[in-house]
Amino acid sequence: MGTVRERPPARSTTRTVRATSRPSADDTRGRILAAALDLFSERSFEGATTREIAVRAGVTQPLLNYHFHGKEELWRAAIDSLFDRLTTVLDTRLTGLRGVDERTVTELVVREFVLFSAANPQLHRIITQECKADGPRIDWLVETHIRPLYDAMADRLRRLSEAGLAPAVPPAHLYYILTGAAATMFVLAPECRRLSGVDPSDPAVAEQHADAVLSLLFGTGNHSGHKEL
Amino acid sequence: MGTVRERPPARSTTRTVRATSRPSADDTRGRILAAALDLFSERSFEGATTREIAVRAGVTQPLLNYHFHGKEELWRAAIDSLFDRLTTVLDTRLTGLRGVDERTVTELVVREFVLFSAANPQLHRIITQECKADGPRIDWLVETHIRPLYDAMADRLRRLSEAGLAPAVPPAHLYYILTGAAATMFVLAPECRRLSGVDPSDPAVAEQHADAVLSLLFGTGNHSGHKEL
DNA sequence: CGGCAGCCTATTCGATTGATCAGTCCTTGC
DNA sequence: GCAAGGACTGATCAATCGAATAGGCTGCCG
Numbered sequence: 001m002g003t004v005r006e007r008p009p010a011r012s013t014t015r016t017v018r019a020t021s022r023p024s025a026d027d028t029r030g031r032i033l034a035a036a037l038d039l040f041s042e043r044s045f046e047g048a049t050t051r052e053i054a055v056r057a058g059v060t061q062p063l064l065n066y067h068f069h070g071k072e073e074l075w076r077a078a079i080d081s082l083f084d085r086l087t088t089v090l091d092t093r094l095t096g097l098r099g100v101d102e103r104t105v106t107e108l109v110v111r112e113f114v115l116f117s118a119a120n121p122q123l124h125r126i127i128t129q130e131c132k133a134d135g136p137r138i139d140w141l142v143e144t145h146i147r148p149l150y151d152a153m154a155d156r157l158r159r160l161s162e163a164g165l166a167p168a169v170p171p172a173h174l175y176y177i178l179t180g181a182a183a184t185m186f187v188l189a190p191e192c193r194r195l196s197g198v199d200p201s202d203p204a205v206a207e208q209h210a211d212a213v214l215s216l217l218f219g220t221g222n223h224s225g226h227k228e229l
Numbered sequence: 230m231g232t233v234r235e236r237p238p239a240r241s242t243t244r245t246v247r248a249t250s251r252p253s254a255d256d257t258r259g260r261i262l263a264a265a266l267d268l269f270s271e272r273s274f275e276g277a278t279t280r281e282i283a284v285r286a287g288v289t290q291p292l293l294n295y296h297f298h299g300k301e302e303l304w305r306a307a308i309d310s311l312f313d314r315l316t317t318v319l320d321t322r323l324t325g326l327r328g329v330d331e332r333t334v335t336e337l338v339v340r341e342f343v344l345f346s347a348a349n350p351q352l353h354r355i356i357t358q359e360c361k362a363d364g365p366r367i368d369w370l371v372e373t374h375i376r377p378l379y380d381a382m383a384d385r386l387r388r389l390s391e392a393g394l395a396p397a398v399p400p401a402h403l404y405y406i407l408t409g410a411a412a413t414m415f416v417l418a419p420e421c422r423r424l425s426g427v428d429p430s431d432p433a434v435a436e437q438h439a440d441a442v443l444s445l446l447f448g449t450g451n452h453s454g455h456k457e458l
Numbered sequence: 459c460g461g462c463a464g465c466c467t468a469t470t471c472g473a474t475t476g477a478t479c480a481g482t483c484c485t486t487g488c
Numbered sequence: 489g490c491a492a493g494g495a496c497t498g499a500t501c502a503a504t505c506g507a508a509t510a511g512g513c514t515g516c517c518g
Binding site: 041042043044045046047125127128129131132133134138139141142143146147150154167169170171172173174175176177178179180181182183184185187188189190191192194195196197198208209212213215216217 | 270271272273274275276354356357358360361362363367368370371372375376379383396398399400401402403404405406407408409410411412413414416417418419420421423424425426427437438441442444445446
């Protein structure tokens with residue numbers, strides 16, 4: 001356990017296309033990571049078995065220990081890939097909005113966050129998972145991935161609040177009201193389908209939800225799509 | 230497995246006080262249920278082990294199979310006890326508000342729900358857990374416990390919306406915005422402590438959060454406790 | 459063309475899981 | 489008092505977990 005083995009090539013970032021007939025290690029790693037993300041978010045860290053991850057990825061179980069060293073490193077790698085997608089989406093949105101007033105930028109970022117939560121409910125599911133245990137994995141998760149996002153969003157909310165452009169609520173409360181309102185419908189999608197008949201996996205529903213969240217928290221939202229059920 | 234055994238006395242509702250020196254079976258059942266609720270919410274159904282539940286309850290592991298028939302029935306019994314507490318709290322609040330205008334009643338019910346979520350984060354944690362798997366347990370959970378609560382709250386929100394006393398947002402969206410905004414801070418309490426320094430287990434923080442939720446969703450809340458961080 | 463490194467599989471290990479069974483202790487009813 | 493039975497424990501079961509080991513296959517490089 002304490003012994004550090006040499007890790008596989010791990011050409012993670014620059015996914016070089018390898019046009020050989022031999023099975024590509026990058027493709028395999030990608031399939032394993034996608035399967036791991038699904039199963040870790042569905043069954044939690046302890047509940048997900050490496051065998052089932054391997055089956056869903058179409059490989060054998062010892063291969064997970066070949067590419068990643070143990071269940072824990074596989075978990076971290078899967079989380080990394082998920083947060084990479086999120087930060088990429090948010091960063092490209094932000095760089096495309098240079099010069100726009102801060103209120104509008106915040107609304108568009110929030111909308112982007114709602115749509116990402118709808119398309120990737122695994123994010124909040126895994127965070128919720130690890131928050132319950134309050135162990136070393138939530139430490140890593142917060143310090144590695146969540147804190148930069150929180151700091152940026154809390155600063156943004158505080159500036160808007162002080163300028164009277166957002167509700168006068170302490171940033172921490174506003175942050176959790178915002179993320180909770182944005183993500184809960186998609187995290188609880190199976191419940192929502194059974195209770196209300198609304199299917200959160202429908203992109204139109206996600207847009208409606210983004211409108212609703214923005215209209216409630218910022219007073220201005222596109223209500224065009226709203227219909228009473 | 231398919232054989233149905235005779236179940237223990239199960240004097241669940243009317244907890245008759247047994248003033249004997251013998252260890253009370255009801256007390257033992259209660260301790261097991263409390264421990265099960267904690268561990269099921271912390272580690273999920275598959276992740277929680279019956280041995281650890283037994284250790285936390287101060288009993289041996291075979292006793293869980295004596296009082297409850299298998300892990301699944303123990304899980305259901307633990308959920309029952311949690312929802313019994315919630316419906317009791319909400320019902321007594323509602324019966325004490327007969328004759329009050331509906332807007333005020335709704336606000337006070339929402340406040341009660343926020344405070345319950347703060348004191349019992351296991352509720353949303355378990356619902357989130359089971360929603361991920363989308364299996365038979367979420368079926369049971371929705372039909373047995375959640376649907377009555379949802380129907381009552383959705384009806385209430387729809388009436389208020391149509392009267393112009395609540396945001397004009399479809400009830401399903403409003404419901405998940407409300408419950409998400411109310412509960413997420415407490416579900417993610419360990420993350421919140423690390424990120425912001427705010428401790429959601431502090432009752433004063435729970436009151437602040439109830440104020441914030443009400444002021445954002447209904448425009449009126451007691452802002453007396455709000456302070457910028 | 460021969461070795462060699464990279465990618466992957468079959469097999470198996472010790473540990474741990476939920477569940478069962480036999481048996482003990484103690485209270486209660488008669 | 490004494491049989492009956494409820495409450496509980498120790499020991500153990502087969503199943504399954506994550507991980508380790510050894511070996512096979514393929515395609516490139518000298």
